[in-house]
Amino acid sequence: MNYTQLITDAQEHQKGKVCTICKEHKPLSEFYKNTSTSSGLDYRCKSCVKEYNDNLCPFKRWFITKKARSKEFTIEPEDIPGVKIREVITESFLKWGKGCNNNGSSFVRKYTTWEVTEYPKVCPEWGIELDWYIKGAAQYNSPSLDRIDPTKGYIPGNVRIVCNSYNMAKGNCPTDKWDVLEKEIGRNILFGDKK
DSSP states (O other): OOHHHHHHHHHHHHTEEEOTTTOOEEEGGGEEEOTTSTTSEEEEEHHHHHHHHHHSOHHHHHHHHHHHHOTTOOOOGGGSTTOEEEEEEEEEEEEESSTTSTTSEEEEEEEEEEEEEEOOOBOTTTOOBOOTTOOSSOOTTSEEEEESSTTSOSOTTSEEEEEHHHHHHHTTOOHHHHHHHHHHHHHHHHHOOOO
16 A cells, blocks of 8 residues: 555645535635634535525525624514415434444434525515516615515514515605605606696
8 A cells, every 4th residue: 555645645635625515525715614614614615505596596595685684684584475485394414423334423413494485576566576586786676675664673564575666765754654655756757747
């Protein structure tokens, strides 16, 4: 056995790690940082993370991003009218210890997540088709979470999904004043400003 080659191979192996999804050994630069793991790197390689994100339901991607950006965002997806979800239980088998023989320990970890079965595709107020696939800056037809009563927070019963243009126009206008203002805006759009 060539020990020099074995040592060289071991040193090269240490400069990378195996992705738990694609099972390929890749250089450390192919893994995002993740401070919650012992290695300080994500367990998935960058290409597997990209593939996962590309295949993620657009509503779920939007919701996760929205929730991560706001501390006052405490609602769950099922609190939003028009959104239906189902729970998904996933199992993962973990093994550690003395290699692949039966001397190590193992367990099955179960965790619950959710997936969307239905979500709004059209703004309920203005009838504009919502574009869930927009990346980057929000557009007029981007989905937006509206607080029905702006004096209350993002709480169950006070939220709905509308188009960004509606939510921007409404701003923090109280509900009773917005109804009058919205009709005036509509008249101006249809008939022009005739003052």
